[in-house]
Amino acid sequence: MTRTRPTIADLRALKGKKQLTMLRVTTLEEAEAAERAGVDIVSIPPELILHPHYRDAAPSLFSMPGDNFYEIGTADDFVRWSFRMIKAGADAVYCSASYATIKRMADEAVPVIGHVGLIPSRKTWTGGFKAVGKTADSALQVFEAVKQLEAAGAFGAEIEVVPVEVAEAISQRTSLFMLSMGAGAGCDAQYLFAEDILGMNRGHMPRHSKVYRNFAAEYDRLQAERIAAFREYVSDVETNAYPREQHIVHMPPDELKTFMAKLEAS
The missing domain is CATH 3.20.20.60 (Phosphoenolpyruvate-binding domains)
Structure with missing residues (x-):
């Protein structure tokens, strides 16, 4: 009501x-x-x-x-x-x-x-x-x-x-x-x-x-999870586990060839 x-x-x-x-x-x-x-x-x-x-x-x-x-x-x-x-x-x-x-x-x-x-x-x-x-x-x-x-x-x-x-x-x-x-x-x-x-x-x-x-305990738990996630990210970057194919985009081959040619000529 x-x-x-x-x-x-x-x-x-x-x-x-x-x-x-x-x-x-x-x-x-x-x-x-x-x-x-x-x-x-x-x-x-x-x-x-x-x-x-x-x-x-x-x-x-x-x-x-x-x-x-x-x-x-x-x-x-x-x-x-x-x-x-x-x-x-x-x-x-x-x-x-x-x-x-x-x-x-x-x-x-x-x-x-x-x-x-x-x-x-x-x-x-x-x-x-x-x-x-x-x-x-x-x-x-x-x-x-x-x-x-x-x-x-x-x-x-x-x-x-x-x-x-x-x-x-x-x-x-x-x-x-x-x-x-x-x-x-x-x-x-x-x-x-x-x-x-x-x-x-x-x-x-x-x-x-x-x-x-007991939100204080929950905040402590979330902070521990935050630190752990950040550490995993640092490790992934250091070991080349990030980025992977699903995280990036590629230029079409023809456009890449043209770009590289212009880049070399510049």
Whole structure:
């Protein structure tokens, strides 16, 4: 059955009623797989939404491009960037810049997803890559950030690595559509990275990640096959096993005779 891409109004109507699924995907192949698997929401690099075939691959995915705010610039830059994203087919944009910047976009009716809790680009303020909101005071700071996003006009917020009790209590007290990354099932959607689900990451795995496949091992196997194929090619050239008759073309004898005569006379 063909799915219809949800609108902002659709997602708001689902708040508190069911858990949706969200992935960070970075390639057209991953987006198509998410579409065919029935994923609801994807976060994507800005260049992916600009791909001419993106919506062919992912017609029903609620798609949210985002980038580090250092890469985009000022509030004016964000407004221009967000217009470009929406024009290309984005359903919302991610922004971890200031509340004022988010407000600038929201004032232009751009659906914006903010970020609270562990914000990687601002991790130095909260002590690095670790949970945020484990004390009453820090949990209230997360709630205050959510209220600030509400006031700025954001549509939703990613809430990352916050205690499950805190995330659930906040989600129940905000109109924002809350995207849980490592913050439990009390929010409106569960958010994981495709590279973690596929087992592509050979380094540290976040506590909240779950690995469903081992692509790293498959990549290792393919690399070994790649090296072996290249070695066989080198050996074939060195032993005159390549090229063979089936790999080359010949000039007709009469044309060859004429060519050689002209070549000798030149």
